[in-house]
Amino acid sequence: MTTDNLNISETSSTPAIQANWEDGTVHMQGDSYPENSFELFQPVIDWVERFLREAKRPLRLELDLLYLNTSSIRALMDILDMLEEAHTRGTGISAVWRYDAANERVGQLAEEFKEDCTFPFEITART
Amino acid sequence: MSSRPDDDELDQRIETLLRAEHDGNPLRPALEALFDRYRTQQRLLDRLTRISDHFQQAERDRGLNYADRYQRKVRQIEKIVRISDRYQTMLRELNDRLHLISTRDELTGLPNRRYLLERLDTEISQVARNGGTFSVGLADIDHFKSVNDTRGHAAGDAVLAHTARCIQDSIRDYDVCARWGGEEFLILFPQCAEDDAFRLAERVRHVVEDQTRALGLSPAITLSIGVTEFQPGESLDATLKRADDALYRAKEAGRNRTVGSAPDGA
Numbered sequence: 001m002t003t004d005n006l007n008i009s010e011t012s013s014t015p016a017i018q019a020n021w022e023d024g025t026v027h028m029q030g031d032s033y034p035e036n037s038f039e040l041f042q043p044v045i046d047w048v049e050r051f052l053r054e055a056k057r058p059l060r061l062e063l064d065l066l067y068l069n070t071s072s073i074r075a076l077m078d079i080l081d082m083l084e085e086a087h088t089r090g091t092g093i094s095a096v097w098r099y100d101a102a103n104e105r106v107g108q109l110a111e112e113f114k115e116d117c118t119f120p121f122e123i124t125a126r127t
Numbered sequence: 128m129s130s131r132p133d134d135d136e137l138d139q140r141i142e143t144l145l146r147a148e149h150d151g152n153p154l155r156p157a158l159e160a161l162f163d164r165y166r167t168q169q170r171l172l173d174r175l176t177r178i179s180d181h182f183q184q185a186e187r188d189r190g191l192n193y194a195d196r197y198q199r200k201v202r203q204i205e206k207i208v209r210i211s212d213r214y215q216t217m218l219r220e221l222n223d224r225l226h227l228i229s230t231r232d233e234l235t236g237l238p239n240r241r242y243l244l245e246r247l248d249t250e251i252s253q254v255a256r257n258g259g260t261f262s263v264g265l266a267d268i269d270h271f272k273s274v275n276d277t278r279g280h281a282a283g284d285a286v287l288a289h290t291a292r293c294i295q296d297s298i299r300d301y302d303v304c305a306r307w308g309g310e311e312f313l314i315l316f317p318q319c320a321e322d323d324a325f326r327l328a329e330r331v332r333h334v335v336e337d338q339t340r341a342l343g344l345s346p347a348i349t350l351s352i353g354v355t356e357f358q359p360g361e362s363l364d365a366t367l368k369r370a371d372d373a374l375y376r377a378k379e380a381g382r383n384r385t386v387g388s389a390p391d392g393a
Contacts, residue, residue, distance in 0.1 A: 067218065070211040077203060105217045112210050 006047050014040055015065060019047045024057050026079075029064040037071035045075070048082055058092030059083065065097070066106060080117055087119040094120045101125035232306040234284055235291035243305035243313055247363055250317060254357065262324030262356040264314040265370040266294070266331065269349045269382040271310035290335055290348055297334035298327065313370075321356035321387055328352045328385045336383065351377035355388035 004021035008014070015030035017040075026048060034040045051059055061083065068076065080095075087093040095117070097110035107123055114121045141162050145155070230242035238246075250261050268274075268290055275283035287310060294304050294312055307313040314331065316324040332350045339348040353373025357366050369388045377386040 068210075068214060070207060073207050073210050073214075074203075077207065105213070109210060109213055109217075112206070112213070115206075 006043060008040070008043070017044055019044065019051075021051065021055065023060075024051070024055065025060045025062060027062040027064075031067045032065060032072040033067065033069035034072065037069070037075050041072070041075035041079075045079060045082070048079055052082065052086045052091060056091075058094070059086070060093075061095040063095070063097040063110070064099075066099075066103075076113065080113060083119065084117055087117075094122075096122040096124065098124050098126050101127045232291075235288050235306050237291050237295065237312070238303060238305040240305055240307055240313075243303060243307070243315060244363075246303055246315060250315065251357065251363060254359065259318055260320055260356055260359075262316045262319045262321050262354060263366060263370050264316065264324060264328040264331070264352050264354045264385070265307070265367070265374045266312045266314065266328070266350045266352040267374055267378070268310040269351055269378075270346070286348055289339070289342075290350075293335045293338045294331055297331045302327070313367075319356075321354060321389060324354050324356065325385060325387050328354050332383070332385055349383035351382045352385040353377055353388070354385060 006017060006019035006026075008017040010016035010030045013031065014034045015028045015032045017026070017028050019026045026044065028044075032040075048059070051057075061079070065076075083093045083095070095114075097107075097113070099106040099110060104125075107125060110123045114123065141158065145159055145162065230238055232239040247263075254260060268286065271283065271286070274286050287306075290310075291304075291306065291312070294314070298304055298314060299316075301317055303315040303317075305313050305315075314328070316327055319327070332352055336347055336349050351374060353370045353376070355366060355369040355373055373386045373388045377384050380386065
């Protein structure tokens with residue numbers, strides 16, 4: 001990989017994904033029901049892995065996700081597991097999940113994802 | 128691995144014997160060689176046992192590690208399933224809501240025109256397949272425009288909602304009334320010939336009028352209704368056109384009445 005940043009455009013079935021090496025942020029926004037979730041998320045997983053290995057700096061995950069299909073749920077859980085591991089090794093990790101206040105269910109689902117994470121994980125309703 | 132006490136005792140006895148001066152005893156070199164071989168064997172056995180124990184321990188750790196990883200995977204899959212189910216529930220509820228929104232008239236809560244058109248298509252298919260018949264009644268609130276003009280749109284909306292409730296309460300469970308547009312309602316009377324539909328429409332008309340009189344509304348809300356029966360082979364448009372014509376005649380004849388589409392209908 002030559003570029004340090006990741007920039008995947010949003011489609012009707014996949015979220016917009018930006019990973020910024022300089023800022024140490026990963027941002028995902030939109031719906032996620034890709035036909036091939038491996039194809040979509042592997043670059044993200046690789047990027048996070050490389051950042052945690054090489055950057056030695058805090059990493060922040062920002063999520064504005066609405067609907068996730070099953071394989072996307074799995075990929076996101078893998079990413080959260082990686083972050084949790086980095087957190088226990090002492091890397092500064094934080095996450096935020098923003099959702100529309102009108103859709104309280106999304107907030108409840110974010111809570112489910114948060115369950116096994118011990119790093120700071122904010123869930124905030126947008127009004 | 129330590130030897131048993133008996134072994135230790137025997138070892139000591141032999142060591143004592145070998146230390147003592149027994150030159151010339153032909154058994155001594157043999158005993159010495161044998162004891163030496165025994166010692167070597169003993170050390171070998173100890174080492175073998177230790178190595179074997181290590182292997183067993185490693186295998187055991189590996190097994191536990193697998194079990195641990197397996198448990199973690201199971202937990203992860205259970206969690207994925209749980210979250211996935213909740214997403215599905217969310218989508219299903221959204222789907223139900225969209226379905227409701229797309230088939231209901233917001234103001235009156237009645238089924239909307241789109242819903243009834245689909246129902247009428249189904250009804251026509253059923254009549255074509257199984258025989259039987261059905262009728263429709265097109266009802267229009269009399270002088271509705273003047274309600275809107277003199278008492279405002281909020282009052283007009285209230286009249287529409289009230290009329291819708293009256294109609295809904297006065298039809299049979301399997302009849303369907305939809306808000307057809309403006310102040311028009313279309314009622315489907317399944318398995319009903321025109322004369323029966325006529326009687327049912329009259330009941331609706333009376334209920335609406337009586338209810339509004341009971342509320343003290345002045346002038347009372349009344350309906351004009353055109354009723355017609357579906358004719359096998361004709362298009363839905365043809366049926367609706369006949370109901371519309373009958374409604375027109377009801378208005379022409381002075382309103383607050385039901386008119387059928389039969390040649391001598393009324």
